[in-house]
Amino acid sequence: MRLQGKANSSLTVAIIGGGFGGAAAAVALQSVGIKADLYEQATSIKEVGAGIGMRPPTCRYFKQWGIYDAIMNKTTESYYMEILKANGDVIIREQWPLLTDDENERWSRLIHRADFIETFMDHIPAENVHLGYKAVKIIEHDDLVEVHFENGQKVEVDLVVGADGIRSNIRKEFISDCEPVPAKAHAYRAVVDGMDKYGFATDETFRVYVDGDVMVYLLPLPHRNQISFDVTVKSEDTSWRPDITNEEILDLVKNFEPRVRKIAESLTIEDYTCRSLFDIEPLENWSTNRITLLGDAAHAMLHHQGSGANMAIQDAGALAEALRDSDSIMEALQKYQAERKPITDVYQRLSRQEPTQESQTAFPEKATFEKVAE
Ligand SMILES: Cc1cc2nc3c(=O)[nH]c(=O)nc-3n(C[C@H](O)[C@H](O)[C@H](O)COP(=O)(O)OP(=O)(O)OC[C@H]3O[C@@H](n4cnc5c(N)ncnc54)[C@H](O)[C@@H]3O)c2cc1C
Incomplete structure (x- = not known):
């Protein structure tokens, strides 16, 4: 030194x-x-x-x-990210970008x-x-x-x-x-057990469903047989810990494909961490x-x-x-x-x-x- x-x-x-x-x-x-x-x-x-x-x-x-x-x-190790419509139609499927000089490193470790x-x-x-x-x-x-x-x-x-x-x-x-700076959006996050119950058994793709102001991020954790579930929605409420009910979250995802709805239905409000987003x-x-x-x-x-x-x-x-x-x-x-x-x-x-x-x-x-x- x-x-x-x-x-x-x-x-x-x-x-x-x-x-x-x-x-x-x-x-x-x-x-x-x-x-x-x-x-x-x-x-x-x-x-x-x-x-x-x-x-x-x-x-x-x-x-x-x-x-x-x-x-x-x-x-x-995850190789792909997808952006999907609420009904599950894939809009974009793309390999993680290369951020290093090693061609083999097109991945993200979840x-x-x-x-x-x-x-x-x-x-x-x-x-x-x-x-x-x-x-x-x-x-x-x-x-x-x-x-x-x-x-x-x-x-x-x-x-x-x-x-x-x-x-x-x-x-x-x-x-x-x-x-x-408030982003005027909330994120409600939970980890769900039993990934295999939802039809994502061997899947390592990181998925983002978008439907207007609502986004659902699904990050698989197959080594734990879990999925990380994150609902992000626009909101004028900028309190750091917003109050939200399970019924309101279920309503946000009501148009989403059955696998997403099934995950939301398996959760109670106590399972979520809810916060407003700022940068x-x-x-x-x-x-x-x-x-x-x-x-x-x-x-x-x-x-x-x-x-x-x-x-x-x-x-x-x-x-x-x-x-x-x-x-x-x-x-x-x-x-x-x-x-x-x-x-x-x-x-x-x-x-x-x-x-x-x-x-x-x-x-x-x-x-x-x-x-x-x-
Ligand atoms: C919904 C959401 C999803 C995200 N997803 C991703 C992702 O996929 N990938 C990614 O890279 N990032 C993600 N992030 C961002 C990531 O969570 C943060 O950037 C990261 O946690 C910041 O870490 P930090 O240590 O700087 O701050 P923090 O995690 O906020 O830690 C600050 C610590 O300082 C302590 N502290 C504060 N004041 C004092 C004090 N006076 N004395 C002693 N201790 C104090 C606090 O208690 C806290 O433990 C996400 C964030 C959100 C909100």
């Missing part, structure tokens, strides 16, 4: 937030010899019941961090969010994970940052990583007072001298391109590499932002594009990303 003459092992980092971004940052920093402590306000690390798709650039980091096999063992976060947490030493630590005050000095927690504890570190999500207080206090506008800058943002805190985006968690994890990899390869924290933070922000800016824009019955492609990012990667 060349950082200000410090050995990697003596740089101290406090990561605020134990979501995908914070947990990935802890694993990534550890993989380059930096001891980072993770502080999460909740008293346990939990993820909502839902599936997620991991793209090859993200999975390449898992190899570097030594967690590839542990994660891959809990995934299913995983349950809880399995994913659990694997990260299994690879962070227990003494570096601090639950029930809500950061309430941060003071940046020339040579260190003080972090004060609601429980009365305080730490002094060289660098703070704000991985505190879309409503980041760290962003608000140090970087930008931008407010989350933020791209920020001009992610860092001060000793505080930086990562994941949704830096670039929250909508879920239409399934990219937010992938971006958070890739941020973690880029930040760790920049710290490993720089002479100062400031240089590292500049490198980190220079590498990541052009990519996340594009994904933020693309993620506002939702699939429609008129979509020409399932992956509007395809051409753009081949260009950005050049």
Whole structure:
């Protein structure tokens, strides 16, 4: 480590937030010899019941961090995405786009969010994970940052990583007072057991049904014999946790093909996680001298391109590499932002594009990303 003459092992980092971004940052920093402590306000690390798709650039980091096999063992490889009409007619069937230089990597690895976060947490030493630590005050000095927690504890570190999500207080206090932008849409998500009961037994295709303002995302998790079911619908109600009844959800999917209706009919409202969707506008800058943002805190985006968690994890990899390869924290933070922000800016824009019955492609990012990667 060349950082200000410090050995990697003596740089101290406090990561605020134990979501995908914070947990990935802890694993990534550890993989380059930096001891980072993770502080999460909740008293346990939990993820909502839902599936997620991991793209090859993200999975390449898992190899570097030594967690590839542990994660891959809990995934299913998917090669195709479909956009369908409500009645099940396929409008587009397309292979996942190539985001790397390896022709064989036209896939997405489908995983349950809880399995994913659990694997990260299994690879962070227990003494570096601090639950029930809500950061309430941060003071940046020339040579260190003080972090004060609601429980009365305080730490002094060289660098703070704000991985505190879309409503980041760290962003608000140090970087930008931008407010989350409502997408005027809700997402109702649940994981359904017994995938084989619904006629999707050996199917690894990721499907998006569209019917006017209603979209149903079906992400198969065959290794768990489950399906992740996500109903997204336009709504003027922008409360973070909208109130919705099971009858209203059943009504939304009443025109959909029988397999979709059957899934909805098997669920009760308690099975769903319901939230309004928000993103933020791209920020001009992610860092001060000793505080930086990562994941949704830096670039929250909508879920239409399934990219937010992938971006958070890739941020973690880029930040760790920049710290490993720089002479100062400031240089590292500049490198980190220079590498990541052009990519996340594009994904933020693309993620506002939702699939429609008129979509020409399932992956509007395809051409753009081949260009950005050049
Ligand atoms: C419906 C939906 C579907 C999605 N599908 C996909 C997908 O298929 N693929 C994909 O890549 N992405 C997807 N995403 C996006 C993805 O979920 C997010 O981008 C990702 O979870 C962001 O991770 P994060 O760690 O940055 O933030 P978060 O997961 O929000 O974590 C922030 C953490 O910080 C903690 N925290 C906040 N303040 C403090 C504080 N003061 N002190 C201590 N801790 C604090 C919070 O408790 C929380 O645990 C989807 C999102 C939605 C809404």
